[in-house]
Amino acid sequence: MMTGKPRHSPLTATEIVDEYFIENRTRLLEMAAFLDRLERADPDWARHDFRMKAFAEALDALSAPGERLTRIQLLLSDPRTGPLDALDRKSALGAYDRWNQEGRS
Amino acid sequence: MKYIDHHAHMVSRTTDDYQQLALTGCVAVTEPAFWAGWDRSCGDSVEDYFRQLTEFEPRRAAQYGVQHYTWMAINPKEADNRELSRDVLARIPKFLDLPTVLGIGEIGLNRVTRNEIATYTEQVELAIAYRQLILIHTPHLEDKYKGTRISVDVLRRYREIEPQRVMVDHAEEHTIEMILEHGFWAGLTLYPQTKISPQRAVDVIEKHGPERICVAGACDWGPSDPIAVPRFVLEMRRRRHPETLIQQVVFDNPVRFLSQSPKFKVAPSEVEAAPARIG
Numbered sequence: 001m002m003t004g005k006p007r008h009s010p011l012t013a014t015e016i017v018d019e020y021f022i023e024n025r026t027r028l029l030e031m032a033a034f035l036d037r038l039e040r041a042d043p044d045w046a047r048h049d050f051r052m053k054a055f056a057e058a059l060d061a062l063s064a065p066g067e068r069l070t071r072i073q074l075l076l077s078d079p080r081t082g083p084l085d086a087l088d089r090k091s092a093l094g095a096y097d098r099w100n101q102e103g104r105s
Numbered sequence: 106m107k108y109i110d111h112h113a114h115m116v117s118r119t120t121d122d123y124q125q126l127a128l129t130g131c132v133a134v135t136e137p138a139f140w141a142g143w144d145r146s147c148g149d150s151v152e153d154y155f156r157q158l159t160e161f162e163p164r165r166a167a168q169y170g171v172q173h174y175t176w177m178a179i180n181p182k183e184a185d186n187r188e189l190s191r192d193v194l195a196r197i198p199k200f201l202d203l204p205t206v207l208g209i210g211e212i213g214l215n216r217v218t219r220n221e222i223a224t225y226t227e228q229v230e231l232a233i234a235y236r237q238l239i240l241i242h243t244p245h246l247e248d249k250y251k252g253t254r255i256s257v258d259v260l261r262r263y264r265e266i267e268p269q270r271v272m273v274d275h276a277e278e279h280t281i282e283m284i285l286e287h288g289f290w291a292g293l294t295l296y297p298q299t300k301i302s303p304q305r306a307v308d309v310i311e312k313h314g315p316e317r318i319c320v321a322g323a324c325d326w327g328p329s330d331p332i333a334v335p336r337f338v339l340e341m342r343r344r345r346h347p348e349t350l351i352q353q354v355v356f357d358n359p360v361r362f363l364s365q366s367p368k369f370k371v372a373p374s375e376v377e378a379a380p381a382r383i384g
Contacts, residue, residue: 077251
């Protein structure tokens with residue numbers, strides 16, 4: 001049912017950079033500022049918080065070409081296939097805790 | 106450009122938002138049953154909410170020339186409560202014949218618990234029994250992939266399910282293929298943080314084409330945007346996509362899906378968008 005080969009934007013590569021570079025530069029600086037802010041609060045926190053560990057892996061995934069977005073989404077997703085036996089909380093946290101044997105998420 | 110927002114929780118919004126919708130070309134919204142942000146205490150409370158959806162909200166929308174339709178369900182956020190869910194499910198059938206009720210929704214999973222799956226399955230069976238359209242909520246963030254897969258698996262167990270009468274909403278890049286490949290419609294939710302941006306939604310259209318894909322704002326009581334669909338239109342124009350393609354996604358597609366309910370009264374475009382080329 002899928003529609004075949006990947007398609008692309010009507011914009012050329014040059015036009016995409018001309019149009020989108022500044023707003024993505026801004027996002028890049030926001031991420032850098034967030035990481036600096038966290039480091040000022042506690043230089044070790046990012047090494048222990050599962051969300052920040054997943055975030056660091058996602059940053060690594062950004063530098064490898066091809067399907068970055070899907071790879072990052074899967075990296076942040078609960079990989080398990082079965083349901084939870086009981087409700088633990090109402091809301092998702094944004095990343096799955098792969099470092100906790102019990103599976104906090 | 107005329108558009109339809111198939112997912113808008115208007116009871117949480119002010120009349121100013123109806124005005125914004127009308128000013129930006131919205132001709133109809135459909136409002137799935139939602140969670141109030143806190144758990145309701147009993148079925149009577151949910152039934153009052155259903156009356157608000159079916160009696161009050163259509164009148165409020167009509168003041169701005171916007172058609173208002175709705176969907177009945179116990180929302181996934183409360184579906185782990187089996188006692189409340191059974192109570193609410195028993196009350197739903199009497200609303201299904203009302204003139205603005207299009208089907209069962211939004212049903213689905215939140216944290217993907219056994220109880221949520223049991224309630225979801227019962228709601229799917231209710232939709233089959235009353236031959237209703239189905240609108241499915243998929244979970245947020247790290248729960249989305251697993252929850253979408255299980256939601257689709259449950260649907261595929263029922264031979265009576267006609268995939269073209271089901272929209273699986275809040276699709277993202279990592280879940281859209283498992284939705285489309287089984288013949289369901291996919292909804293892209295334009296939401297500031299936890300779902301998909303207009304830019305990413307346009308990327309999805311560019312990669313997968315416009316067939317069986319709709320976009321919605323899903324505005325509610327949280328940070329959200331009642332005019333998210335016009336922002337998608339702007340992003341499509343920013344990339345120089347043709348007006349015919351934009352119309353197909355924001356108007357022709359929702360008309361095609363929602364018109365499977367005879368109660369949906371928005372007429373198709375006189376000139377429906379020809380299949381548009383991308384790239």
